[in-house]
Amino acid sequence: MSDQEPRSLKATFAAAEEKRLSLENSPPSPADYADTVSAAIKLYQSCLSQISLLSLFSSNEGLEDLNTNDLPYLLVNYHLAELIQKIPSPTPSPAERKHILAQAREAYERYLHLLDSYEGLLNPTYKKLLERYTDSPTDFSVVSSASDPNARRNAKIANFKAEKELRQKLAYLRQRPEYAAADLELDDDESISQSRGGGGGGGSTGDEELVRSVHLAHLDLCTHLTFQALESLNRELEVLNMAPREPASLPSAQLRNNQAGNDGGAQDDLRRRQGGGAADRDYSDRLDMPFSRLQGILGGSGPILSKEGRPLRPFTLTGTRQEIAKGVFRPGHNLPTMSIDEYLEEERRRGGIIEGGGEASWKAGEKDPNDEDDYEKLDAETMKARAWDEFVEANPKGSGNTLNRG
Helix, strand or coil: CCCCCCCCCCHHHHHHHHHHHHHHHCCCCHHHHHHHHHHHHHHHHHHHHHHHHHCCCCCCEEEEHHHHHHHHHHHHHHHHHHHHHHHCCCCHHHHHHHHHHHHHHHHHHHHHHHHCCCCCCCCHHHHHHHHHHHCCCCCCCCCCCCCHHHHHHHHHHHHHHHHHHHHHHHHHHCCHHHHHHHHHHHHHHHHHHHHHHCCCCCCHHHHHHHHHHHHHHHHHHHHHHHHHHHHHHHHHHHHHCCCCCCCCCCCCHHHHHHHHHHHHHHHHHHHHHCCCCHHHHHHCCCCCCCEEEEEHHHCCCCCCCCCCECCCCCCCCCCCHHHHHCCCCCCCCCCCCCEEEEEEEHHHHHHCCCCCHHHHHHHHHCCCCCCCCCCHHHHHHHHHHHHHHHHHHHHHHHHHHCCCCC
């Protein structure tokens, strides 16, 4: 097929899937990454145009009216949203990233509303999540009780388990040998029906049901990931909204006015200091004070407060005259408030000093083995010797094994 000939929807979708999978399996070099993402996005957008021209999906139809081979085309908006989020920005800025996230959000919303138009594609859990998202898109979260940490943690664990089960189910269905043969047979039937202009029916019902179940399981997984992605978009937007704003580009005339204002800044400052009003004299944006005011502050002369109540020099609030007199003749450093013995006693009372324990305390608790005044130990040794003598008398030597039996 030449480049000028229009490709069919199936060929365009296959080319788009090939580009997308190449990004996931083996990412290209940084130089080719942007081109690959852009090419994949254009292919998926071409798929959307062809789907619209063919009127492939209609809100008047039900899930049972959808052809099995048309189910993968429901994922075009989902894959488009994923690729839009991967668009690299040549000049990264919060405004550009917000624009990219807005486009991805629109694609995710189109995907969810398309599935919602078919009864049975969204289970009750996903329908409730879609209702909550529709009520407040920017504040949407998969976990409803965001204020309770335990509930949020349990919900995250449940979402992770649900995603794992969906992936395992999809992998199990795809690994069945009947799936590959049935998928090829359905593709051949589609080609034959398109060439004849009618509906073909060569595949067995059981094999087609298997392929259909694989596509539906894939839709469930992508729907689950869509709600996770929408929550992630909201979190990223919160971070972008806290980023500092970029300086707006000024027109040339405004730049010239700013330059003229900067040139006359020194003259305006001089006029304010020389002949300004009372408010100008009280307040100045200069970091260095006039020398006359600095002398008054250091010398302690002049009023403490101005007429408007603004402090003119630093001051300290004190209680009575006795406190002032007490602080006249005293050292410049802080004196100790208690002696060392008092400090140790206070620490012992608070439990800051550990007493007892260690090898010395263990030895101190033992008795001297050579202590002659330890009557209890002497009595114990005497009783032990007496018991041994009684045993020897009761069992004389040689009275045991008289027959020499081994």
